[in-house]
Structures are given as C-alpha cells and as structure tokens.
Amino acid sequence: MWTRNAGVNRLIEVIEAKKLGFRTIANRVVSSILHRSNATAEEEETSRKLMHAHAILDALYANAPIGLGYHDDELRYRRLNAHLAAFNGRPIEEHIGRTLREVVPHIAPQIETLMRDLLTPGAVARELELSGETPAAPGRLKHWLVNFYPVVDPDTKRRGIGVIVRDVTVEKEALRALDTRARQQAEVAALGVRALQAKDLQTVFDDAVTTVTRTLGTDFAKLLEFAEDKQELVLRAGVGWKEGLVGHASVTTGRGSQAGFTLLCRTPVIVDDLRTETRFSGPSLLTEHGVTSGVSTVIEAPALEGQPYGILATHTRQKRSFTPEDAAFLQSVANVVGASILRVRLEERASTERRRGDVQQFLSEAGSILASTLDYEETITKFAHLCVRHLADCCVIHLWDEAPIRRLRAVHRDHAMANLAEALQNMQLDPDKPHLAYAVKQTQRPVLIAELSAEQIASMAQNELHLQLLHELNPVSMMGLPLRAHGRMLGALVLLCCHADRRYGAEDLRTAEELAHRAALAVESARLYGHAQRAIHARDEVLAIVAHDLRNPLTMIDLTAAALARQVSDESRSRVEKAVKQIQGAANRANHLIQDLVDVASIEAGKLGLERTAVQPDAVVADAIELLGGSASEAHLAVEASTQHGIPPVFGDRDRLLQVLANLLGNAVKFTPPGGRIRVRAERRDSEILFWVADTGQGMTPEHLARIFDCFWQARPTGRRGAGLGLSIAKGIVEAHGGRIWAESTPGQGSIFYFTVPIALLDIGASA
Template identity: 45%
Template sequence: MTRRDLPELSKDELIRELEKLETAARRFAANAGEADRDRLIHDLHVQQVQLEMQNRELREAQERLEEVTSRYADLYDFAPVGYCTLDPEGRIQELNLTATAFFGAFRETLVGSPFASVAPLEDKRQFHAHMRRCLRENTRVTSELTFSTGRRRVTRSVRIISDPVRDPGGATTAYRTILVDISDMKALEHRLQLLSAAGEILSSSLEYAAAVASAARIAVPALADICMIDMVSESGAVEREVVRFADPKKQAALAERMMHLAPRPGWQPPQASVIASGEPVLLAEVSAEQRERLAYDDRDAETLRVADMRSLMVVPLIARGRTLGALTLASAESDRRYSSLDLQVAQDLASRIATALDNARLYDHTQRANQALRLAEAKSSGIVSISADAIISIDRDQRITLFNEGAEKVFGYAKAEVIGAPLATLIPERLRAIHHQHVATFATGHEVARKMGDRGAVIVGRRKDGVEFPADAAISKLEVDGERILTVALRDVTEQKRVEWEQTFLAEVGKELASSLEYEDMLTRVVGLVVREIADFAVLYVVEEDGEIQRLRVASRDPSNAWFGELLGDLPGDRRRHHVGQVLEAQRPILMAPPAEMLAPLAQHDEHRRWLETIRSGSMIGVPLRVGDTCLGALCLLSVQPRAYEPRDLLVADEFGRRAALFLENARLHRAARRAIQARDDVLGVVAHDLRNPLGSILMHTELLRRHGPEPERRSRKPTDAIERAANRMNRLIQDLLDITRIEAGQLAMERAAVQAGKIVTEFVEAQKLLASSASLELRLDLPEDLGEVLADRDRLLQVLENLVGNAVKFTRPGGRVTIGAAPRGDEVLLWVADSGVGIDGGDVLHLFDRFWKARKAGRQGAGLGLAIVKGIVEAHGGRVWVESQVGVGSTFYFTLPLARPAPARPAVEAHRAAGIVLVVEDDPEVRTALRETLERAGYQVTTAANGADALAYLHREAPPFLIILDLSMPIMDGWAFLSERNRDPDLRSIPVIVVSGQRDVEDRIAAARASYVPKPIQARRLIETVAHVVH
C-alpha cells in the first residue's frame, strides 16, 4: 500500500487510525511468532512514516488556507463598498469595516442588532419597505435610503442591494447586502439639472434687469440662502445689482440695506478682490471675527450678523476674457457648508450668468446705438455737409465712400475725384503701409471709436498738390445692414501746431537765455537758438559805443555749411551798403527775398560773389535788437531753399529779437557791473594798502608834535588830538572797506576757536565804560552765570560788539542806557545790544544791513559799512543778525553764535586724519592761510598750492593726499580745468574734492564733476563737518 493509496484523512482521523494500528500491533505481537513480528514492525514503521508525511502536508495546506482566508478577509473588510449579511428579520449577522462607516459605530456593537435601529436613517420606512420586497420577491432587490450623519446631520444617499442566501433545500436563510454611497452621483445629477435649467432661464430674455433677477432666482435656494451680484460699471466702479434671500423675512428687512455700499478708506470687500484678481474665494466657515472683517462699519456688521452667513463663496463673472463682476453665494439657515465641489458648481453657474449678462449688456448697447443712429441719421446729412472738418467714410476695402465739403477744402480734391479711390490717396507714401495696417486692426478690434495717434504716432495728411500737413483725427466703426463702415473725422491743425511751436520756442528762449549772464556766452546762445529752430544761417551784429557795427557771432544749422557762415562773416559792415544798416536805421524788421540779389553787391571780388551764389538761399529776415529807444544791434536770419520765410516768420523773429535784446542788455549790464565792481575793488585795494603808509606817518608826526614841538603846541593839545582822531577815523574806514570787500569775495579771514563768550563780553563792557561815561550814558551788563563756550574768532566778535555799541552810543541821548547781554539758546548763544535811543523807522529797518546805507534822518557821520560788516562776520560764523526797534523807545540788535562742540566728537575721524594730507588749492594767500590754520587746528596735516597747475604738479610728484580743498577762480589753471584733469586721470579720480567758492549757481555743475561743495564765505564749522563727512 503506497502513500497515494491512503485515504485523505483529517488530523483527528489520523490520530485515531494510529491508535488503532498500535492496539492491533500489540495484539498481533502477543499471538504471532518472531518472524511475523518483525514483518509487522517493518510495515508499521513504513506506515508511520507515510502518515507523518501526510500530516506535514496537511499542516502546510492549513497554513496556506489561513493565509488566503486572511487575505480574503482584508479584501472583504476594505472593499470600496459596504458588505453585510442580514437575516430575514433584518438583523445584522456580519459586516465589513466599510459598512461600519455608514453606521458610525464599531462592528462588535452592530452584529446582532436590527439594521433599522442602528442605521442613521432619515426615514426607517424606506428600509422596512426594502425588507418586505426581499421577503416577497425572493430575488435581488435594489432600493435607495437616505442617511443623516455627523453633528450637522449631513444627508447622504445610499443605494442598498440585497441578494437571498439559500440552504441546500432552497429555503432563504439570509440576505447578502451591498451598501453604495451615491451622494456624489446625486450631486452631479443635481448640478447638471441646475445648470441646464439656468441655461434655459437665462437665455429666455435679453433684458439686463431681467437677466440679473433670473440669475439670483436660480441660485436661491438651489445653491444658497443668500445671493448677491456685483457688476463693474462703465465708469469702473463696482455696483451691487441684486440681493436675494431664501427667507422672505430677511428679504424684506435686509435686502435694501445690503444693496448700498459705503466703504471706508483701506477697506476692500471680497467681491472687489475677486473682481481685481479673477480668482474665487471660499470661506467654508464664516466665524464672528471674519464677519466683522467683511463689514465696512458697525451698521453693516449688524446687518451681516442678522443675515447669519455661515459659509461663503465669491466667484468672478467672466465673459469674453473680461471680468464683469462677482457672484456671491452664502448659506445661512440651511447650515450648508460649502466645499471645493460646491465651488466648482458655483463657477459653472457664474460662467453661464456672466455670458447672459454680457449678452444683455451688448443687447442694451446695441439698442441704444441703434436709437442714436436713427437720431443721428436725421441730422448727419446736414451736419456732415456743412462741417469745417473733413469727414471721410471708407468700406471694408478702405475705399472712400463719403467725402464732405470740409474734406474737399482740407485736401484740395473734388468729391468726384476721390469717391471709390483708396484712402491711401490722402496719406503720404512713406506712411501708407503702416496706416493701412492700423485701420485694419481697428476694424477687427473691440473698440468702436478712438482718437488716432493716441499711441504717440503723428497723423499726417497729403493734399492734392503733394503738400503734407499735421492733423488731429478720430475713427469710429458702425455695422449697417451687415456692412462695416469706418468713418474718420479729421482736422487740419497746421495753424494750431504753428502757434504751439511759437509759444514753445519763445518760452524756451526765456529759459535758455536766462540760464547765464555771461555776455560772450549770451551771444553764442542767441545765434545757437535761431539756427536750431528757425534759420539755416544766423549772423549777429552789435553796435559798439563808438557807433561801429561789429559782427560778433555767425552760426549755421548744418555743420557742413559752416564755410558759408564764415563767408557771411567776412562781408563788410558798411551801413550804407549793408542790409544791416537798413534794419538799424529803420529799427524795424525786414523780409528780403531773394537774398542773393542783396548779398551780391556786398561781394568784395568775383570769386567772393561766386561763393555767395553757391548756397541756394531762400529768403532773409533782419530784425533789430531794441531795448526801449536804443538799438543794440541786429540779427540776420537766412533760409536755404526750398524753405522761404513768410510774414508770420517775420513776427516770430521780431519777438525773438525783442526778447534776446533784453537778455543781451542784461548780460552787458552785468558785464559792466562786474567791471565796475572789479574797478572798485582795485581802487579799494589801492586805498587800503597805499594810504596806510602816509596815515602812519601822520600819526607818528602828531605824537612828535605833542611831545617835542614848540611850547604853544604842547600846551594846547586840541590841534594834535583833532589830527589824531581824523587819522584814526580814516584808518577805521580803510579797515571797514577792506573787510566789506573780503566779505563780498568770501575771503574774510577768521580764526575760530572755542572761547568763553561770557568772559569776552564782560571784558568788552569794562573797556567801553569810559566811552559810555564820556557820552553821559549808563552801560549795563546782562549775563547768566554760565554762558558756555562759543566757536568764534575772538577779534571778530569784539569787532561786532564795537560796531553795535558804537551805533548805540551814537544814537542815544545823554542820560540814556545801553545794555549788553547774552543767553544760551539751544545749540547757540544769543547776544544783544539794546539802547534807549531814538529808534528806527520801519522803512529804514529793511536796509539797515545794506552796504553804504545811512538813515535819512540820522544826521551822523559814517560810511554806512558798520552794520554790513556785522552781518558778514556773524553769517561767516554760521549765525544770523536782526533788529527790533520802536521809534522813541529804542532799538535792540540781536545776533547768534554757535556753541562749541564737545571734544569727544573728534575720535570718530582720527583714523581718517592719520591716513594722509589735505591739499588746499587757493590763490588768495590770506584765504589759503586761513584754510590751513582751520584744518590744522582741527587736527589735519595740510599742504597748499596757489593754482590748479601747481596742484597737478604736486599730485604727479608726491604721494596722493586723502582730500583736496579747491577754489574755482584762480590764475594759470582754474578749479574747473583742474577738476577736468582730475576726472580724466584714473589715479586721481578716487581722491575726494571739496570745492570752496563764492560763485553763484554752481552746485549742479560741481556735483556733475563728482565733488562736494562749501560756499563762501567759508564757515569753519561747516568746512570741518563736510571734511569729516567726505572722508568717512
């Protein structure tokens, strides 16, 4: 017997068989012989081995069965649908894990329970009806149940499918049941039904208001409890068109309030952001805080609270690629919570609503356009025919179909000549292709009308004679009986452009010529302006003081024709033969054409004449340069063919000549004033320097007379005292003249240092007591205990006080009072000199600090320089000075000085000071010395140069300094030339430069040269601060 012959036995059966064999073996062993026993033992052993092999195979099969059973159990539990087995009474016998999700409970609690009692059914009768059908029909039964789950009782549609399970006798013992969630499928069906109904409703009317109302009715209550539609108006404002509530009470109480928006600054509703971005917004849960942010004020917040929005969607209304508005859907009493699926439905609905509203708008616009067209047609024929503007209509092929009388006048064509001709006939040839393309693009675009040339293009028309002209034009399009007609309204703006050019040119004349007062530069600017705008050649003549005509400037527009300008410059200036003589004698503009006939007699020889005839000159204008009754010269303008001057050009040239003459006269007066100032300064220098020697001699001889002269002269000191006083006054006057000159030149030397203001004022008052007592005046001192240090030149401060006290003593009657005081004020010290004198008239106060000015009623001697010097010294310190006065009461002169900065502020720049040397480039020795001393006292090392050339030689010879301080006005090489050389040299370009100058209007030019600037008169504090700033 083989293993294959053994029957298939279970484990228990195998054990029982083994026990039987063992019992039989014992009985056989007791009765059999030894041979039989051996055979029996052998057979038993073989059979035992076979049984063990079969047992092992059985165990392996059982393990595979358990594995398959486990796998099938997982498939069963995690199947995509719910499985359960119901007995005929509807009790749950078993179910998979998927099915437990429908019940929201654990499997252990569900097995054995009636389905109807544990399932969250909205209507248990649906399930009972299903079971009755199962029992009655005894075949597969399919039904739909409605489950209501979760805290918010969300409803779900569930399809239930039951198949009977029969025993071998055919009796039904149970029902295998499948549960399928069909909520999404139901929602899709609902969505398709809603969108289909929406399409039908929205397409039923083209009236805009009806379309808006229909859109709101579709959304409420199918998708929302609240619906709002906001649209962008033609002006760009967002306007609310409709508000609809599912609750009639809310509709009556809230709809009107929510129709009106009154936004506060900085507040933007979600509708506005959706319209701006084109992206939807979904708020699944609208919290109280979010509701507050949605409101634009407290009243709106209360409205939203009553509306009870719980979930919100805002989607854009987009049609033809444009955002027309926004659709807002919100849930309230239905307690619906929107999801991304709802947002998709809302976007699909919004797309249909947007299309309907866009169609309604287009229909409305079309209706209005048709009405306007009907009204316009009644008027157009008469208006078009009499319009001064050109009105031209073209068809789709851009051929002319309408050409009114205005067009005939503008273009020079008769109507019969151009009807049917291409529009390009009226366009310059070089512009025809691009113009044709622009018109074709407009014809197929969305715009119905626009101004031509609004994108920067210049509109140019072409007359019948070939002359081109500038124009303003607008184009519109209209569909008439399926035919698209384009109409252009065009106006010749030649005269308007001419007036605009004249105004712009003359305004530019003022701007250009006002930018300089240099006479030579002004001459160049005058001829440069005319050849740039109105002439091909320009010649400027000036009448000198001796009556001679001088040709000072010649210019040409085309550089290649400069030779002809030079030729014109060689013509003689004889008044009798020259055209300029006519202009100067008549003192009125003249227009000459052709100028060749006029220039020919002026030729000096035949070759000269041939050269003059080479340029095909068109015409010439000569205009006088008049200022009042004086004629300063003449300006001649020459044009080259084909250009010829017209009378209108003569008027422009004459106005230009009038304005240019004023600027030339100002420049000439400025030059004369500068020369006079220079002459005055030269005289002052001579007076100051050459008179001091004889004055010194006079004073010394006066002292000799007083000590060693004859007895009568020694006994009587009056003559010598008078001589001494006169000499001292003259010396003081010389000193004042020197000071005022230096102040005006920005070269007032000062040695500023930290000084005790209180000590200086106190010592000064002590020194002035004798002067005050001699004038029978009381001298008072008004100082606080600690006045602090000021940054000042001690001698210059005393000079200010002497001038102010001297004036106070001079204008205060005997018995009066003079008070000198000071007090700290912020970062400065305020000082004053007050008197109880006669006071100053209000009109005189305005001129007190002017040079050489004296009050009309002063009745006192003096050159009128003292207060001007006071002002110059105080401002050089960085302070200011003013006066307050009342006639009959007295005057108080105030001035300020800056407090000295504390010493600890210096270490920040020590590292920079040690880095190198400051090079001071200044031609004036006194200013150079003052700059050196100021910088050295601030801790810098200084070397100097007298002009730009010396400075460059130093830079190429020595190690470069770490800073250059540069004057502009210097001999040999001035500051501008030095800056130009420095900026061209890469090795020098990195050295910072501070320019110190008293010249006007140089800041921009200095900045362009990559330099810093400190104006003259130089204030030491500002200089040191600028140095520290630059080196940092």
Template identity: 35%
Template sequence: MEPGSLSMDARSPERRPTPEGAPRIFRELEHAWRHLDHLYEISKRLTAFEGTERTFPEVMELATQVLPLRTALLLVGVDPDGEPLRAHPALTVWRAADVTAARIPRAIEQAVSRYGWLAGEKEVELREPVVGLAERVDGEPAEESGSAAPTFISLPLVSKGRVFGTLQVEAKGTLAEEGLAFLDAVTNQLGVALDRHCALRREVRLRERAEALERAQRELLRREREARHEAEAAHRRQAFLAEASALLAGSLDYRASLPGIARLLVPAWADCCAIDLFQKDLGSAERIAMMAVEPLGHPPGSESFVARVLASHPWGAFPASANHLPDEHRSVEQCEWSGFPANLRLLIRVRGRAVGVLSLISARPARYGLAEVTLFETLAQRIAAAVDAALLFQQAQEAVRWREELLAVVSHDIKTPLLVVRMNAEMLLKAARPPGDERRRQGRRQVEIILQAAEQMRDLIGGILDRARHQGMPMPLAPQPWTVEELVQPTLEVLRPLALDKHQTLMVEVGPELPRVRADRERILQVLSNLVGNAIKFTPANGTITLRARRVDGMVRVSVKDNGPGIAPKDVPHLFERFWRATSVNERGTGLGLSIVKSIVEAHGGSLWVETQPGAGSTFFFTLPLAG
C-alpha cells in the first residue's frame, strides 16, 4: 500500500477482487464502502457523547484504524455552560502510542495559530487545564532535530455558519483524497456531536437557572407570606394592647377594669384567664377577675375544659399564693401539665414589689411564643401601673378624709377649751395685780406662760387652717434674724412643767458665740415644741432630754436627744410621712407632727433627720441658715 493510502479494517466484509484495468470509479466506491463501516462506529460513539475528555480519544483511536494518525488536537471555544468563548478555547490532546510528548508543543503552537485564523480571533489564550497533555517521562526519546517538519491538517468545527472550534491532526506521510474525505466526515460528525452536547449543556444550564429562579421566587413568596402574617399578627397585638390600655385608663377602680381585661383575653388569646392581687401582708390573694370558655373544636360529650380548670388546674382552682411565686428575677413562668398544654403566668410588679399575678391557660399546644410572651409582659406592666394608680388614688382619698376630720377637730374641738384657758388666764392675771410678794410674782409668771401657750396654740391652729386653704402651695414664712436662745427658751418654759411632772431632766447646751439664724420664730417654736414634746412623751420617768445647738458647715445644727426606747429600724423610713403612726406605739396622735416639722425645716432651706438605736434612745437633728 502506498504511503497515505487508507488501511482496511479486519472487521469489514471480504473485499472482492477488482478486475485488472477496472474503471477508477469502482475503486473509489470500494474505498467508500470500506469507510462506511468505520464511520458508523464513530457515529455510534459520538451519539453517546460523554464529554471531550473521554469521547475524543476513543474517536481518534477508531480513526487510526483507517488513517495513519500520529497526533490530534481539538480546540473548542465554548465554556462549560455551553456558551461561546472563542478567545479562550479548551484544548484536548491525543497522540498515538508510539509518539513522544516532545512533538506536542509544536503541534499546540500550530493548532492555536490556525484556530485563531479560522475563528477570527487575533489573540487566543488556552483555558487550563489542557486535557491529555503529559510531561515527557525519563527515558522517552526527544524529538530529533534533523527530522522532517511535520504536516498538520486543520479542519473547522462549524455550527450555524460560525466556527466554534478546530480539529488538527498530524498523519504519517501525505493523506490521499479519500483519507481527507474520511477525515472531513469525522470532523463533521464530531462538530455535530459537540454542538449537540453544548446545546444540551446550555439547556441544562438554563433549566437549572430556571429552577433556581423558581426556587428563589417560591422563597420570596414564602417570606412575603411570613412577613404579611407577622405584620398582621403585630397589628393584632398592637390593637389589643391599645384597647386594653384604654380600658385600664378609663377607670381608677381596678375592680371594674380588670374583669374587662379578662374578657378581652378570652377567647382571643387564651381559653382561661385569672387575675389575682395580693393583700397587704402578701400572705393571701384575692381573685379580682376570672374568665373561661370551652376551647374551639372541643368534642361534644367529653369532659368540660372549664370544669377541669376550676377543679384541678394549679392556677385556676385557687387564687395565687405569694409563697409559691417564681424566683424574684423571673417575671414569666411557662408550664405544661396533662390536659393543659399551654400555661403562662406573669407577675404584676409595682416599684419592684409583686402585687399580683396574671394567669393564662390554653388547650392549644405551643400557643404562646416569644411575641405573645412579650405582649403579655407589657400588658402585666400596664396592669401594674393601673393598680398602682388606683392604690395611690385610694390613699389620696383616705388622706383627704383624714385631713378633713383633723381640720374639723382642730376648728371645733380645740377652739372651745382654748377659749376657756385664755379667759381663765386673763382672769388670773387681773387678780394678781398689783403684785405683792414673791408668790404673786411667781403666779403672775405662770399665768403669762399659760397665755403664751394659748397664743402659740392659736397660731398653730391658724397655720394648719392656712395650709388647708392653700393646699399644694409653698408654706408662707416671715423670717427674721434671731439668736438661738430666743428660739429655745420659750419652748423650754412651756414644756418644762411637763418634764418636771415625769421627773425628767431637761438640759440645754448652746455653743458659745453662736451666730444668729434667719428663721420664722413662730414656725421654729412649732418645730422645737414638737420635737421636745415627743421626747418628753416617749422618754420614761427619770429620763434625760438634751437640746443642743452647734455651728456646722455654715449652718446652725439643733438636736434633741432622749434616752427613751428608740425607734425600730423598719419604722425609720416612714417617720416623716403624713398620717403615719408606728403600730407599736400606744400613745395617741394624728401622725402629722413630724411631717409638719419636716415641711417647716425644708421651707427654711434646712434638713431634718434622725439617728436612733433601739433601747438607747433617739436624736433628731435639723439645720437652719445663718442670718446674713
């Protein structure tokens, strides 16, 4: 066989002898018949195309059964997604078993050059990695420098009139015309297979993109539905909170408003609601509101849910107990019991103190999530504010009632005996004139003290009535410069007979050269009378009361000390509250004295405080500003 002619596959039918001198056309038809068998095998292989890395070497192995090929380089300007990428083609290399790797670089250089010319690309850069390209192994002969230049044949791969790749082969010798025709047929089939494969990859990629877009759209729709649902739920929570707040603000009587809150909660937010408030001693609780309904979908004929709640639920059967509250740092408690899968209890706190609980019970599992718990925490805070406001209003009403009673006593019951004292003192004073001896002078002094006390009581009554008429306004003062002795001595003269009657010692210690103070004399006499009078009242017989005055930090500090029983620590914070009286004290009083003292001292710009120790007595201090 002459060089470059086609070989015959052993599997082809036995060739019939051609008569000598037969026409050339018969010989060409015979070659074509032999090619069809190989083209059919190549076509079958390309029909099951599995990618260039695997299919291309198999096709070239089949082609070598017809043509004496040494190397084959396939350049495809399509990316992995099947999209055109002509400037960066992918290269797949095949070489025959007897061909060294040293021949490949020259073939690649030639293939890239011809690909650029056929594809119309001026600059071509191969994509990595190059499939089938191997380094020369040790012992493998290098390409002979004196060998003849190889002959390369480059054929374009065409799709829809555009070149998308090339097939370059190197044959042993020169290929005959039928060999070129066979190679052209193989190239065409390879181009069709590659184009079909790229189209399939594009279709798969488009389908994947479409599926991804569809998933994204479904996710967006899901998120939109969730956002809409959450917005609706948030609007529902805000609407409920607004309605509950309006209901709580509509009345200062929580016994009227809290049952309305229970009706708002059931059945919209719970199947049962109970609101309990603790009594002052925190030992027991009063159920203010209770509301329960049968759950939606409750099977007829089964045991009543409401009956089970009232009979056996730990929170519904009985009012809450202060002894079974959750930890002080926890304001929310969630529990699950058999038959009661969703239970929520919240503390109602007023200024850090638990005053009650809000209990919610539901037959629906997992009914109370984080959003609902936050909503009911806010509701519990607003209930606490409403209860606090109602309690303060009740206290204010009670204080007003006590004030009115006190003013009635002052204006009616005290005026009459005061008038009697004044009239009799005036009569005694007239009877004592003219003064005769020392007894008459002493009697006259006592009568003058009675008149002085009467005048002081009259001023006190007038001041209280003024305070009542000017409720909430600043206390009127008429401050003037006074020595401490001028303020202390009148008080001692009035109260000394009371101390002598109990065999008590009344001592005065005023610092030397004490400066004058700026004060309203009548008001300060009221302060001293109250403090010294309390000391005489609560100090036992044979006790000692000491009144001291010192200059301290630019002020005059006055103290009244006794050695009585002292004051319990729990009572000290309440000493200066209006109408407050210690429960352990047997002496009668209105609970206003120290409150009035505090207001007078603060109106002068001073301070009032107490230091006490049970069993060792008490010392009351107050300060007055110096006269300018």
C-alpha cells in the first residue's frame, strides 16, 4: 500500500479520483437504469391501454349491427367490419388496400366526390342515402343510410374517412309498400266512386282494366266473363290486346288457361314465368302476346248465387315478381267490379219490378177504362188513346168483320200530328197490298221491329200518298199485334215509336200483348153487346106487338065465353059453364104469360114500373096464403104462416111483392109431394125485412141451385110446367126494390127461398 512519497500520494489521489468517477458513473448508470425502468413501465401501461383500446375497437367492429369502415386519403379500405363486407358482397380480405371503384364500382360514382370533400380541412360529417344492387343480392334494389366523417391521424397528420353504414332496405320497402298500398287504395276508392256514377257496366269494366294497368305498371289487363254456355270466358274489356279481340276473344275454363285455373282455386293466382308454368296451360291469348308474368283473381257477384261472374287479370311481357300486395290490389278492383255488377243487377231487378208494377197498374187502369163502356165506337176510341198515352207515339187499329179491312182508327200522341193520323185513318187500303198490319194479318202473330228502316217503311206503303204519310210520321220502331178474342181474329193493333232515342223491346211487346188481349175482349164484348142490344130492341118491338095484338083477341075470347055462358039453356048450363071456364082459364094463362114476357123485357131494360108505398109485411103474407091456400089444400099440403110481432112496414110495391111471395109459395106447392109441409114467415133483420118460404120437397142439387133464377130455365119437367120465368121475374122485382133473393137446398130435404126488402125510411128513423 502506497502511503509516504508523493508518487504514492498522487496514485492514491488518482485512484480516489477514479473511484469517485466510477461512483458517479455508477450512480448515473443506476439512475439511468432506474429512469429507464420507470419509462418502460409507463410504456407498458400505455401499450396495454392501447391494446385494450384496439381490443374494444375490434370488438366494436366485430359486434356492431351496422357496417363500419375506414378509408385513407386515397379512398382505399384500411379497415371494415363483417357487416360492411357483407353489404358489398365480398370478404374483408378483398377490401383491404383496394379503392371504392375496385370493390363497389356500381356505387362508387355516387359517393367519391363527397368523400374527397371530407379530406379537406374543416370538412364536417355528412349523411347520405344510397341505393343500388350488390353482388350479395343481385336483382334486388338495396337501400343504405351512410354517415361519412373525417378522421385525422394524430402522428402522421394524414386525413382519412370513417364510414357508418346502416341497411334500411326493409324500412324503405315497408314505407314504399305502405305508400304503394295507400296509392292503390286511393285508386280503388276513386274507381268505386266512378263505378257508382257509371251508367252501364261496360264503362265500369273499361275503367277497371285501365286502372289496373296504370297503377301496377303492367302491359296488359283483361276482364273475362262467362259465355252463355259457361264453357268459355269471353274477353269483355281489356288493355294492350290486339285490335278486335275485345268482345270476341275467349279462353277455356279449367286447366286450359290461367283464368280457368283461377276459377278452380277461387283465390288470386300469381305467375312468375308462364314459360315454365306447370299448374295450367298457357292459352294462345297470352302466348301470342308474349306474356311472361301475371296475376289473376275471381270476380264474385253475390247476386249470381255462388256462380263467379268472371276473371280480372293483368300481365307483363318482362318477367316480374308480383307481390301479395299486388294481388290484394287486383282483388280490391275485382271487388269493386263485383259490387257494380250486383248494384246493376239489383237496380235492374228493382227497375223490372217497378216496370211490372207500372205495367200492372196500367193494365188494371186499361181494364177499368175498357170496361167502363159497352159502346163499340167508344171502346175503340178509348183503346187507341190508352195506347198513345202509355205505349206509342202513334196507334193504328185495323178491324175487320166480313170484309178484309172494314175499319181503321189512327190516333197520335202529339196533337200537332193529329191531322196525319186522321189522314191515315181516312185512307182506303187495298187488303191485297202490304200495309202496317199486313204481316200480323197474314201470320196472326205479334211482330216486333226494333229498328225500322226506310226500306221497311216503304215496303208497307200502298201508294205515294201512303208513303208520304208514313215518312211524315217518321216511325223508328214498330209493334204489330193481333186482336183475337175467343179464337176469333177481330183485327190488328199497330204501335209506332217516333222518338229517335227510344226503341221497342221484348218487355214492351209483352205489355202490348197483354193490352191487346184485354182490348180484344172489350171490343168483342162491345160488339156482342151491340148485337144483343139490337136483338133486345127487336124483341121488345115484337113483345109490344104481341102484348097489343094478342091481348085484344084474348079479351074478345074471354068476353065471348062469358056471353055464351049467359045465353045457354038450363039443360046445358053445367056443361057449357065448364067449357067456358076452360076457355077463360086458357085465356088467363095466355094473358099471364104475355104479362110475364113484358115483365122480363121491362126488367132487362131497367124499366120495371113500381108504385111504392108503406106496405105491411104481415098483410102481404096473409094475401099470399089466401091466394094459394086453396091450391095447397087440394095438394094435401099443410101451410104455416107467421110474422114477427111488431114488424115494421117496408117501402115497396104491394102488388109486386105479393107477386114474388105468391110465386115462391106456388113453386113450393108445385114441387112438394102430398102430405108435405110449407112454412111462410116475415121477420126483421137490421134495416131489412126478410121473407122466406120453406118446403119439404125433394130439394135441388148445387148445379140446379146455381141456375134457378135464369130466364126460361126449369129444374125438372113436371106436369104443371110453366115457361120458367117466375123466379127470374121475382129476382128482378126484388132487386128493383133494392133487396136480395137467394135459395138454400139439400137434395131430399127440401128448399128454402129468401128475399129481403128495405124497411120504410120513416120507420127506420123512428126505430133509431
């Protein structure tokens, strides 16, 4: 160890100095090591935090339900998540380092400019909606909501772009579907309003197919209805089809067409591609027009009792996937059409019922008018005016009896045209040449000419004047009807329509036939009534002669017989008186018959004379018994007569009432066998007095009972047979008094005859 000399000291100093330097260095090293150790810990902490942040970012990218991405300043993908990669239809690896145009060339042009703008300082985030197709969903339009925002690298200061992408296709499609549905519903509602205002079904059909093609954007639309044989469907309305097919083209039912298959399903049928369709055969109507896709549905009409009306369908040339919403819209349009069909059918039914009601009311009125007179000329005139009031502008009535055409009556609705009708009425027609009623006369059948041409009018004219009259009348439609009654042709009825906007149809012909039938019966009745009136007049003249010219000789016979009886001797008196009585009896019976004939004529003419006074019913009963009591005794019959106590008088002709009661009592005596009984009674019934005569004779059958009051009718031949006028005269007398007469009878149990006569008015007032 160096301690004493200078060199040693210096060495020691050097050594000490070196020790001090080493210590310093060591301290510094230790200090540096300690510092670096602290720095490493911080770096590790920072690194750990950074790794944690990256992990969070990775998790965010991995788990985010939206697309996330980052582009550098060259618009290359630097980072993205699986969602964004899926949107683009490529794996993540095919994105990194590639530009937008390389990955999504069909979308890049829409967003490149915007993204470059975001690379400039001061740019702010932008939001954009994008639409387009992607490789992941070719053929389907996708929609995205994209947020772009600038990103600056804190180290390199380079700018990039962050991207957040959300697929809003479902929302967009839902909104578009709602918008489409609202638009379709608006179209359906508008169609419904127009359908209610439409005058006919064809207008509704044409509107429906036009609405379908316009709303769905299709090339074709068709409305098919069943043909009469129900084996085919006829194209009633359409859009897009070749000219001339609407109204004529048809398709088969069943699996021979899309329409037929739709009828089998009774639900909407969607066809994606007709070329590959296996459910049914493609009809030529579709294939010849190049149809590929389509949708069809059934048109239901409840009024058809379960039978569909037809089919509504629409088609496209290009392939198209029709949606259930499209089918629902088509069905809604079909429902509007079906409702219109139902409405029209119900309106037609109601109109038919109203028309039938009007026709029945008209025919009832016509019957009343025609029945209001039995005058032949008046009946024809009323008939003609009925026709022009309800059925025609001009009515021409041809009537013939023995001659081919005996009478012509023409009437026009317009008074200004009356002169034409009169000229036509006064024209003499040749039965061998055509005229308005010629066809009816030849065929004896109704004739309907809905559209009357100028040639047809000319064919019915007999000469230039006749043709001129017909041209001035200017008929556009015509009906001709036979006037037939009880198998006999009376004539013909011709009805002319002169209004350009109206034509006769089957319903008009049926109404005219009903009227013609009623009119023919009325005309025939008037004709027969005229004959009857002339016969009655002739009969009355004969009766007047008979009553006057026969009564005088009968009176002379009676007087001569009486004088003869006074001049005979006593020896021959009894024998002569017997002969005289027989002569006088015959004369009286002849007088009685003559009086009966006169009474019948007076009753039928409504001229039966009555001398009315207050008559006591009990007195009438007593007089009748006194008058015929002897005859009843001779026939060994018991007669009982009674009257109600306090019975009031009637207002009538005493002799005529006695004639009625005596006739009934005489018949009872005549038809009651010996040992029988006859009862006669009068009693009050309300404001009438009821007389009745009952016997115990053989009675009458219902057939006989129905005819006993007919003139000249007798129930059975008897030895005391009369002319069959008594009950008919009795009926006339009772009805002339305002009463009623009837009979009741049962075979084997006798008969009861009743008749009533009103109580005298003064007595009615006293009773009240």
